[in-house]
Amino acid sequence: MNQFFAVYSKSLKEYMRDKVIIGSTIGTPLLFIFLLPIVFFGNIPQDFLPTLKGMNTLAQITLTIMIIGQSNLSGSIVADRERGLYRKIASLPLNPVKEVLGRIFASLVFSIIGTFFLFIIGYLYGAEFRINVIDLIVAVFFLLLIFVASTGIGLIISSVINGESAATHLGIGISLLIFFIGIGIPYTQLPSQLQDFSRINPLTAAFAPVVYLLEGPGVLGYNPFTFVQITSTIILSTLLFGIGLYFYKNVAWRK
Amino acid sequence: MNAIVVKNLIKDYEEINILNRINLIIEEGEFFTLMGPNGSGKSTLVSIITGTTLPTQGAVNIHGSDIFDEPNKVKSLIGYVPQENFTSPRLTGKENLLYFAQLSGLSKKAAKEWTKVVLEKMGLSDDASKLVSKYSGGMRKRLEVATALVPGIKILILDEPTTGFDPAARKMLLDSLLEINREGMTIFLVTHIGEDAEVAKIVAFMKNGEIIVQDSPSALKTKFKEQNAIDIKLHIRNSDIHRALERINKGRRVIETKEGYKVYCESPEEIFPLILSYLNDIGCSASKFELNPPSLEDIFFFHTQEKTQKKKEEEK
Numbered sequence: 001m002n003q004f005f006a007v008y009s010k011s012l013k014e015y016m017r018d019k020v021i022i023g024s025t026i027g028t029p030l031l032f033i034f035l036l037p038i039v040f041f042g043n044i045p046q047d048f049l050p051t052l053k054g055m056n057t058l059a060q061i062t063l064t065i066m067i068i069g070q071s072n073l074s075g076s077i078v079a080d081r082e083r084g085l086y087r088k089i090a091s092l093p094l095n096p097v098k099e100v101l102g103r104i105f106a107s108l109v110f111s112i113i114g115t116f117f118l119f120i121i122g123y124l125y126g127a128e129f130r131i132n133v134i135d136l137i138v139a140v141f142f143l144l145l146i147f148v149a150s151t152g153i154g155l156i157i158s159s160v161i162n163g164e165s166a167a168t169h170l171g172i173g174i175s176l177l178i179f180f181i182g183i184g185i186p187y188t189q190l191p192s193q194l195q196d197f198s199r200i201n202p203l204t205a206a207f208a209p210v211v212y213l214l215e216g217p218g219v220l221g222y223n224p225f226t227f228v229q230i231t232s233t234i235i236l237s238t239l240l241f242g243i244g245l246y247f248y249k250n251v252a253w254r255k
Numbered sequence: 256m257n258a259i260v261v262k263n264l265i266k267d268y269e270e271i272n273i274l275n276r277i278n279l280i281i282e283e284g285e286f287f288t289l290m291g292p293n294g295s296g297k298s299t300l301v302s303i304i305t306g307t308t309l310p311t312q313g314a315v316n317i318h319g320s321d322i323f324d325e326p327n328k329v330k331s332l333i334g335y336v337p338q339e340n341f342t343s344p345r346l347t348g349k350e351n352l353l354y355f356a357q358l359s360g361l362s363k364k365a366a367k368e369w370t371k372v373v374l375e376k377m378g379l380s381d382d383a384s385k386l387v388s389k390y391s392g393g394m395r396k397r398l399e400v401a402t403a404l405v406p407g408i409k410i411l412i413l414d415e416p417t418t419g420f421d422p423a424a425r426k427m428l429l430d431s432l433l434e435i436n437r438e439g440m441t442i443f444l445v446t447h448i449g450e451d452a453e454v455a456k457i458v459a460f461m462k463n464g465e466i467i468v469q470d471s472p473s474a475l476k477t478k479f480k481e482q483n484a485i486d487i488k489l490h491i492r493n494s495d496i497h498r499a500l501e502r503i504n505k506g507r508r509v510i511e512t513k514e515g516y517k518v519y520c521e522s523p524e525e526i527f528p529l530i531l532s533y534l535n536d537i538g539c540s541a542s543k544f545e546l547n548p549p550s551l552e553d554i555f556f557f558h559t560q561e562k563t564q565k566k567k568e569e570e571k
Binding site: 091 | 335355360
């Protein structure tokens, strides 16, 4: 456990001390919480505005989680590899899985900090959420699935990409691409092909139940609680995570 | 007891032979230096000894344990300092040490106690709470050496630790290594800087994946004492003078230095008057002549040149 906590502590400190990471991961979604209602919600009836602000806040929370998993995690792994850390730790009696779990746990804690912060800011800005304990627990479960799938993508990026900048930007690029297909742009506004894609893609498919539960059934435009969607979301998220771990242990660690 | 025993080590990579039947014995408590040019196979040898690369053939024993049969046991005996600056710039010196101590298997409490001791030992106590990004190159390398000194470590392996250092920082690091060696630690230093190798008890030269010579620095200097160097300080340097000096030296090595030329010769008493006469003829006066014994770098150069020459002749 010492090794796990050593890696966790190092990774979290590095995240929290890097202004660029804080800015791109929490700062940008925070800006979107304020900016998007001003730009896009001008003609929306006033009584529907708190719900849209709530949906936007949940979308920005999801964006933060995706950036942490896909960009921050992969960027930090590649940066460590570039400066020879893996050459050093490969000479230690250390299990790669324990090492990466420490990194992932740090990313999870950083995601929780970001989520709380954005949730509170969104709420203070007028976002409305329908919260009861059961729905909240289920919503947190789906947010965790988003984290798990994002982490898997981040681990794959860190294994196949050389260069911190390339890994970080690719992570942000994928996060934004996914964000605009079913998270930032609502399901009902998407063309039918992208609607289908958003129900298969585990990240957008896991975001849908969060909105459905915390903003109400009418907002999302469809019922995501079907056996096929929930099962495929869980399977694909854990599969991405498993592939990520495999790549990390067999490719990233040995590069 | 032998600290490191390498037997018939071969490493091939994509049909290229990187290590060619390396045999090496390093005794416990020895200060061993491995010198070699880039691409000679030094880093590959180190990565096999540290258990991070598998060889094609051969065996490596560390304090009696086979590195491939008991990797974790062996890894807990070796403290490795790679060439790169691997410490995190966003953590303090103390935080970095805690991280590596815990990765090496120490409990948090033991790691904290050890950190205090090792910071003091490496002269970094006053800067322990500074971010590593604020450290100088020398301080950072000393911190990185410290990460490899966790309790239980018996062999310290350093890959070109003084590259890019100014003389003061280099001396400070080498003094620290000598101190650590005096306390009983076996040191395996990889370098291409001759002056670093002078501090070792045993020096080995490596070229094209082979260890071509291995002895103490003083024995090597005695063996190659005929390779003296005449240092000539001149205010004019050009290709004509260079060629003339080579002719006088009968084709032996002459190199241009910052202040003039260095003429390597077996019989300086024969060459010296000829050089003096030539410089008088062309109206160029040397401000300084100095006869120096060969350095380890000189010996290394001569030895590798000789090997290359022999190889070429064999190929012909």
